[in-house]
Amino acid sequence: MMNTKYVLSNDKVSQYNKVKVRTEEVSLYYGNFQALRDVTLNIPECAITAIIGPSGCGKSSFLRLLNRMNDLIAGARVEGLVEIDGIPIYKRAIDVVELRKRVGMVFQKPNPFPMSVFDNVAFGPRRHGKISRGELTDIVEQSLRQAALWDEVKDKLNQSALALSGGQQQRLCISRVLAVEPEVILMDEPCSALDPVATLKIEDLMRILAKKYTIVIVTHNMQQAARVSDTAAFLMMEEDRAGVLVEHGPTSQLFTNPKDQRTEDYITGRFG
Amino acid sequence: MEIRTTFHKRLREIQDDVLIMGSIVEKAISRSIEALKKRDLDMAQQVIADDLKVNAKRFDIEEKCIKLIATQQPMASDLRIIIGVLNVVSELERIGDYAEGTAKIVLMIGDEPSLKPFIDIPRMAEKTKEMLRSSLDAFVNHDAEFARQIVVGDDEVDGLYEQVFRELLTFMAEDPTTITRATRLIWVAHNLERSADRVTNICERIVFMVTGKMEEIGASKY
Numbered sequence: 001m002m003n004t005k006y007v008l009s010n011d012k013v014s015q016y017n018k019v020k021v022r023t024e025e026v027s028l029y030y031g032n033f034q035a036l037r038d039v040t041l042n043i044p045e046c047a048i049t050a051i052i053g054p055s056g057c058g059k060s061s062f063l064r065l066l067n068r069m070n071d072l073i074a075g076a077r078v079e080g081l082v083e084i085d086g087i088p089i090y091k092r093a094i095d096v097v098e099l100r101k102r103v104g105m106v107f108q109k110p111n112p113f114p115m116s117v118f119d120n121v122a123f124g125p126r127r128h129g130k131i132s133r134g135e136l137t138d139i140v141e142q143s144l145r146q147a148a149l150w151d152e153v154k155d156k157l158n159q160s161a162l163a164l165s166g167g168q169q170q171r172l173c174i175s176r177v178l179a180v181e182p183e184v185i186l187m188d189e190p191c192s193a194l195d196p197v198a199t200l201k202i203e204d205l206m207r208i209l210a211k212k213y214t215i216v217i218v219t220h221n222m223q224q225a226a227r228v229s230d231t232a233a234f235l236m237m238e239e240d241r242a243g244v245l246v247e248h249g250p251t252s253q254l255f256t257n258p259k260d261q262r263t264e265d266y267i268t269g270r271f272g
Numbered sequence: 273m274e275i276r277t278t279f280h281k282r283l284r285e286i287q288d289d290v291l292i293m294g295s296i297v298e299k300a301i302s303r304s305i306e307a308l309k310k311r312d313l314d315m316a317q318q319v320i321a322d323d324l325k326v327n328a329k330r331f332d333i334e335e336k337c338i339k340l341i342a343t344q345q346p347m348a349s350d351l352r353i354i355i356g357v358l359n360v361v362s363e364l365e366r367i368g369d370y371a372e373g374t375a376k377i378v379l380m381i382g383d384e385p386s387l388k389p390f391i392d393i394p395r396m397a398e399k400t401k402e403m404l405r406s407s408l409d410a411f412v413n414h415d416a417e418f419a420r421q422i423v424v425g426d427d428e429v430d431g432l433y434e435q436v437f438r439e440l441l442t443f444m445a446e447d448p449t450t451i452t453r454a455t456r457l458i459w460v461a462h463n464l465e466r467s468a469d470r471v472t473n474i475c476e477r478i479v480f481m482v483t484g485k486m487e488e489i490g491a492s493k494y
Contacts, residue, residue, distance in 0.1 A: 223345050255347050257484030267347040269276035 167198025
C-alpha cells in the first residue's frame with residue numbers, strides 16, 4: 001500500500017516547456033541502508049520544483065543524486081535512471097566535472113571562499129577554461145547582477161567575501177554558480193541560515209532565475225515551498241526508513257488539495 | 273501524532289462559533305415569522321435589534337480566521353475550512369438580514385387586517401430553517417454528501433414561493449385595495465426564498481471545504 005508512486009501527469013507537465021531532469025525508479029543506498037526507494041519524478045525545465053518532507057526522508061540525498069554529489073560518499077550506490085535532457089548521468093562516460101558545471105549547487109550555509117568577492121565569482125570560469133581578464137570581468141559583473149548583488153558589492157569587489165552579510169554571502173554563492181553558466185541549480189535549504197528579509201530576497205531572486213534555469217529546492221519550510229515553487233514533491237520515510245515519493249503536483253494544488261492523505265496529514269501538521 | 277494541537281483547537285472553536293451564529297440566525301427567522309403571525313411589533317423590534325448581534329458575531333469570526341491565516345499559515349483542508357467559514361458566515365449574515373427585513377415589513381403592516389390566514393409562508397419558513405439546520409450539521413461533520421442532499425429542499429421552497437405568489441396575485445386582481453398588503457407579503461415570501469438560496473450556497477461551500485472542488489450543486493428558479 002505504501003508503494004504508490006506518483007508521476008506528474010503529462011498534461012500537467014506540458015504547462016511547462018519540457019522535462020529537464022527525469023528520474024525513474026531511482027534507489028539510493030548508503031552501504032546496507034536504503035535511503036531512497038523507486039523515486040520516479042519529472043522535473044520541468046525553467047521552473048522551480050520544491051522537495052518537501054520530514055527530516056531524514058531523503059530530500060537532500062535526492063538532490064545530491066542529480067549532480068552525482070553522492071559519488072563522494074563512500075559506500076553510496078545508485079540504482080535506476082537519472083536523466084538530464086534525456087541523457088543518463090550515471091554512465092561511466094559522463095564527465096562528472098562537466099556535469100556539476102551544468103548542474104550547480106547552493107548549500108544551506110553560505111560558503112564563500114576566503115578570497116575577494118571578485119575571485120569568488122571568477123573561481124569557476126577560471127577553472128573551467130582559459131579566459132581573458134576582460135571576459136572574466138564581464139562574467140563576474142553579469143553573474144553578480146543576475147544574483148541581484150551587483151549594486152551592493154560593485155564598490156567592494158576586491159574586499160573579502162567573508163565581510164559580506166549572510167544574505168549577501170548566499171547571493172554571492174548563487175553568483176558563483178551562475179558564473180559557470182549552469183542549466184540546473186540545486187538548492188539545499190538555501191535560506192535556513194538567513195533572516196526573513198534576506199530569505200525573501202533569495203526567493204525573489206529564485207523567481208527571476210527560474211525564467212532561465214531549472215531550479216530544484218529542498219526546504220523544511222513549507223511556506224517557502226508554497227511561495228516559491230511551481231511544482232512540489234512530497235517525500236516521506238517508509239517503515240525501513242527508505243524515502244519514497246508520495247506525491248508530486250502543481251504547487252497550487254498540492255498545498256490546497258493534495259491527493260494523498262499522507263501529504264494532507266504532513267502539510268496540515270497532523271504528523272511530522 | 274497530532275503536532276499542531278493549539279492551531280487545530282482554535283480551528284475547532286471557530287467552527288463552533290459558526291454553529292452558534294447559525295442558531296442565532298435560525299432563531300431570527302422563527303421570530304420574524306412568529307411576529308408576522310401574531311402581529312407582535314415588540315418581537316419584530318427585537319429581531320431588528322438582534323441583527324446587530326449577528327453582524328458582530330460575523331466580524332468576530334472573520335477576525336479569528338484572519339488571525340489564524342496570518343499567524344498559522346494553514347494548508348490544504350485546514351485552509352479550505354477557514355475559507356469555507358469565511359464564506360459561510362457571510363451567507364449566514366445575509367440570511368439574518370432577510371429575517372430582519374421580514375421584521376421591518378411586520379412593522380410596516382402594523383395592525384392592518386390580515387388578507388388571509390398564514391399557511392404557506394410559515395411552511396416556507398419551516399422548510400428554510402430545516403435546510404439551514406441540516407447545512408450546519410453537514411458543515412460541522414464535514415459531510416459533502418449530506419450537503420448535496422440538502423440542496424434538493426430548495427425546490428420545495430421555490431414551489432411554495434410560487435404558490436404564495438399566485439395566490440396573492442389573485443387577491444390583487446380581484447380587489448386592488450389589497451395590493452399594498454399583498455405586496456408586503458410577497459416581500460416576506462421572497463425573503464424566505466432568498467434565505468433558502470443562501471443555504472444552498474452554504475452547501476456548495478461545504479462541498480468545496482471537504483473535496484476542494486467548486487461545484488454549483490443547485491440552481492434556484494428565482
